[in-house]
Amino acid sequence: MSKPSRPAAPPTAGTQPGLVVAGFGRHVLVETDSGERVICHPRGKKSQAVVGDRIRWLPSQDEGTIEKIEERSNLFYRQDEMRTKSFAANLDQVLILIAAEPEFSESQLTRALIAAEAEGITPVIALNKSDLAEPFGRAWAKLAPYRAMGYRMLSLAIKPKTANAGHASTQPAELQELVELLRGKKTLVLGPSGAGKSSLTNLLVPDARVLTAEISQALNSGKHTTTSTTLYWVDTGDGNARGTALIDSP
Incomplete structure (x- = not known):
């Protein structure tokens, strides 16, 4: 590669x-x-x-x-037979968000893990929809080989209705482990459609939609193409407004 x-x-x-x-x-x-x-x-x-x-x-x-x-510490990218796509640079970790439903692709998960490790970036696997007992149990069992290899793994139950106007540290208990994991780091979030990536971003960054709209307005809407990747500052309640970054990429 x-x-x-x-x-x-x-x-x-x-x-x-x-x-x-x-x-x-x-x-x-x-x-x-x-x-x-x-x-x-x-x-x-x-x-x-x-x-x-x-x-x-x-x-x-x-x-x-x-x-x-400036010189990069790393660059997360993917490459196939047709092209190379660069996502983000100078990362501390990559959060790979998958869901119990719809069933996740082990092939896509493995490619993301390989891409992260090739650049020395710490990968974290987060399995969403823990509230769906039976599908979640199957998916969690499917991830057993990855746990055996030592990958850090989180279980989440992200619900859009739990969003509030406070900072990330006031979010429900199931997100606190994730907030601590993100604190002080620059994290790229990857995930297929239906995994809950947008809901997660809106939970951790309550004004994400407003920020996206401001970017579109600044770009004079149709003058430029749609934003593909965006960095948001996450308020973790530690007083450092620009110490924790979440990067959302399609």
């Missing part, structure tokens, strides 16, 4: 530091150290920046220009 390459960085005189917090086509949304968010585009024909990248960018009248991507 060949790792996606990126061109040598050009000079960075006059640039500012920033963190890529959303990606959409060739454009990215960059958050400055002061918390301001700026739309940036790459210098050249193809963007190599992904969510989680620390970059140097050059301000312009309407949009910034990405001048340099």
Whole structure:
């Protein structure tokens, strides 16, 4: 598996530091150290920046220009016969969310585990819908080989109606183990349709929908493609507003 390459960085005189917090086509949304968010585009024909990248960018009248991507500690990506897809960089862990129903794919789970370990990223498996006793029991048994290999595993029962306006530390008891696992880390969440990924994001980040709408408005809606990956700051109640990051990717 060949790792996606990126061109040598050009000079960075006059640039500012920033963190890529959303990606959409060739454009990215960059958050400055002061918390301001700026739309940036790459210098050249193809963007190599992904969510989680620390970059140097050059301000312009309407949009910034990405001048340099700082060295990465890792890059989570997948590759098949047709293409390579990069998800996010500089991660502490990958949360692989699957559900008791619909039945999860062991092949997809294994590929995600391999991709994480290839980059030295800690994988965590979370099995959702523990409230469905019989299907959950079957799914939990199906995961026995992964537990035997030492992978950390969580059981969850994510319900949209449990969302509230507080921070993540005020969420129901079944999410507290997950909140502690996320605290102080940058985590990419992966999961197939129906696993509960959107519900999880909305539970941990109550204003996620508002933030997504603000991004769309900033991008002038149809001018750019739909956001594919987004970084959200999670309020874990420790007073560090930008210490815990959840990255949601389709």
